[in-house]
Amino acid sequence: MKNKEKLVVLIGPTAVGKTKLSIELAKKFNGEIISGDSMQVYKGMDIGTAKIKSNEMKGIPHHLIDIKEPEESFSVAEFQELVRMKISEINQRKKLPIIVGGTGLYIQSVIYDYQFSEAPSDxxxxxxxxxxxxxxxxxxxxxxxxxxxxxxxxxxxxxxxxxxxxxxxxxxxxxxxxxxxxxNQHPELVYDASVIGLTMDREALYKRINMRVDIMLEEGLIFEVEKFYKRGLRNCQSIQAIGYKELYDYFDNRSTLAEAIEQLKQNSRRYAKRQLTWFRNKMTVNWYDMSKVDESTIFEKKLAEISAHIEGKLKIKSNT
The missing domain is CATH 1.10.20.140 (Histone, subunit A)
Structure with a gap:
């Protein structure tokens, strides 16, 4: 265990509150954040992917954001290679790498080592x-x-x-x-890792998701997607992202704006459900319920609980 690099992984469904918590954890543990979202790699896709704004970063370095043009593809293998490289770099700087995101397959590919050497060969x-x-x-x-x-x-x-x-x-x-x-395998963790999962009462989570979509629309999501549409971007990986494909239907006159927005909310809720199912079935996670996290006292309590778990698991001290 002592030869493994240290890592914190913060996962959970969309809109559960990962961004705010990740900043506080990074401040506490002298950390740097690696995006674990397969769509935040794309330049210009800011509102629809709920990309963290520069003023929200609080000076914390963020990695794997805005590294690809929207026309480019991005595979799990490429993500695995880039993230593992970043984890090593951050550890070498005596900082704590924190992967934050909700793309289950991508994160799983980084932190687990599946062995098939015992399978027969021909x-x-x-x-x-x-x-x-x-x-x-x-x-x-x-x-x-x-x-x-x-x-x-x-x-x-x-x-x-x-x-x-x-x-x-x-x-x-x-x-x-x-x-x-x-x-049927019990894969080994590649890292000395603390895997933290955030969950929430379904009704509260769905309410937050609907509210987030409304905020995205206020911030200019339609204009953001329209820019890609006018550039003629089609049949590429980036445009399959939730928030983009639904508005393309509207621009193509296949739905009204109201229908596209409702579809966007529904797809976001369904995606959140799939994310939770993936994490529960495929990964060993320490879960924390963030149902009342909007109350500052509850947030502070959860932050303290999670920080204590990280300190104990990784045998490190926080700054506070």
Whole structure:
């Protein structure tokens, strides 16, 4: 354990209050924040992804925000590589890295190490696939993996052909996908990590989500999305984000503005539900109920509880 790098992971559904808490934790523990959101990497997508504003950062360094153009793709494999690099950099500066976000698969790929070395292998099958790559290229093989095991294909970049071949080989030898085998594994944490999850009474959370959408609209979400629409951005990963695809329907005259807004709220609520299901099923998390977090005394109490847990788990001292 002592050889592992220290890390705090703060997860939870959209609108649960991660941003405010993350700033306070970073101030307490001399931390730097790494965005764990797959859409905040895109430049110009500020309002719709609820990107933290510079005046809210309170001087805390933030990483993996605004690193991609909206036309570019961004894979789980790329996220894993960048975040692991940042975790090492921040630890080397004697600071505490804090991943904050809600994209479950992306965060899971960083903090867990799944082992498949014990799965059987077939050298002849592997060589056949290697020859096919030489003739057909990486993409075709990756597409095959996508059809067999979508979850692994999401996690493995097409250019990481060694892992693509291994995933196909595991399926060929066992009849089970890597994703299926993962469910029976107890993967090891790569880091000396404290994983904090924020949850909330469903009614209160849904109310906050609806309110957040209203605030986004007041802040100019329609204008933000319209800029991408007028640039002709279509069929790219960024525009699939909630808040963008619904307003595209409005600009395409496939829905009224009122219908698009209602769809946006509904999709946001559904996404929050999926996020909670993912975190509960796929990760070991220390959960904290933030239902009455708008009351300052409750917030301070939760902050103290979570800080005490981090101090105990990582054996570090806070600044206060």
């Amino acid at each position: 050298e002849d099958f592997r060589r056949k696939l290697e020859k096919r790559v030489e003739i057909e290229g990486n993409e075709k093989l990756h597409l095959e993996l996508q059809q067999i095991d979508f979850e692994s294909a999401e996690r493995i970049h097409p250019n990481n052909i060694r892992r693509v071949i291994r995933a196909l080989e595991v399926y060929h030898c066992t009849g089970k996908t890597m994703s299926e085998l993962q469910k």
